[in-house]
Amino acid sequence: MFFEPQKRDRNVLRHDPFKALIAPRPVGWVSTMDREGRVNLAPYSFFNAFSSEPPIVGFCSEGEKDSLTFARETGEFVWNMATWDLRNQMSETSAPLGRGSSEFVHAGLETAPSQLVRPPRVKASPAHLECKVTDIFHLRDVKGAEVPRFLVMGQVIGIHVDDAFIDEGIVQITKMKPIARCGYQDYTVLDRVFAIKRPEGAGNAGAGG
Numbered sequence: 628m629f630f631e632p633q634k635r636d637r638n639v640l641r642h643d644p645f646k647a648l649i650a651p652r653p654v655g656w657v658s659t660m661d662r663e664g665r666v667n668l669a670p671y672s673f674f675n676a677f678s679s680e681p682p683i684v685g686f687c688s689e690g691e692k693d694s695l696t697f698a699r700e701t702g703e704f705v706w707n708m709a710t711w712d713l714r715n716q717m718s719e720t721s722a723p724l725g726r727g728s729s730e731f732v733h734a735g736l737e738t739a740p741s742q743l744v745r746p747p748r749v750k751a752s753p754a755h756l757e758c759k760v761t762d763i764f765h766l767r768d769v770k771g772a773e774v775p776r777f778l779v780m781g782q783v784i785g786i787h788v789d790d791a792f793i794d795e796g797i798v799q800i801t802k803m804k805p806i807a808r809c810g811y812q813d814y815t816v817l818d819r820v821f822a823i824k825r826p827e828g829a830g831n832a833g834a835g836g
């Protein structure tokens with residue numbers, strides 16, 4: 628079938644399949660702090676890494692949500708790895724709480740201090756990225772009109788990895804079991820990987836994803 632996003636036949640496709648096709652999406656479990664020191668934590672599956680050197684990640688807020696507002700105010704955010712063990716708490720942190728009510732408290736999650744930025748980390752996560760905001764893009768549609776979507780980009784200035792998940796210098800990602808978002812109500816868990824060698828000359832450790 629072919630369809631234009633706004634014109635899909637809702638009798639055939641009850642739910643928009645767009646997000647089910649771009650899957651799995653890593654969960655950007657983002658902690659932020661506002662000027663008054665209030666803490667926020669929320670999951671963003673419009674999240675990814677965009678550059679390795681310098682390391683840059685970004686998440687997109689559909690509407691002006693607290694994570695965007697807080698990151699804009701103080702210029703910092705932390706990415707916390709959402710794992711299989713933390714799946715229910717991760718989901719709890721998507722509850723629409725009022726500004727000032729901490730999702731850490733709501734989801735029963737302990738905080739750990741960050742080293743180089745003010746927002747705290749999710750203590751139980753096995754990996755974290757401390758980030759400074761580099762850009763906030765107000766997204767536009769094909770007609771050039773601004774849409775209420777905001778892409779927050781941040782340079783990673785500090786990385787935490789739980790030593791228990793490092794073996795001979797390699798991160799044991801399948802032991803960390805990060806979860807990722809699929810479409811509808813679905814998620815997946817990274818518990819298996821396979822390797823493919825890049826073509827000769829492409830440089831397995833070189834630039835590019």
Ligand SMILES: Cc1cc2nc3c(=O)[nH]c(=O)nc-3n(C[C@H](O)[C@H](O)[C@H](O)COP(=O)(O)O)c2cc1C
Pocket residue numbers: 654667668669670671672673674687688689690692693694695717718720721722723724808
């Ligand atoms: C797994 C998951 C992924 C989500 N991804 C996004 C996203 O990419 N963008 C977005 O605007 N909301 C997303 N949401 C919804 C937000 O987490 C939710 O609106 C939350 O209340 C926002 O919190 P905040 O206002 O404290 O930032 C997602 C929710 C879940 C459970």
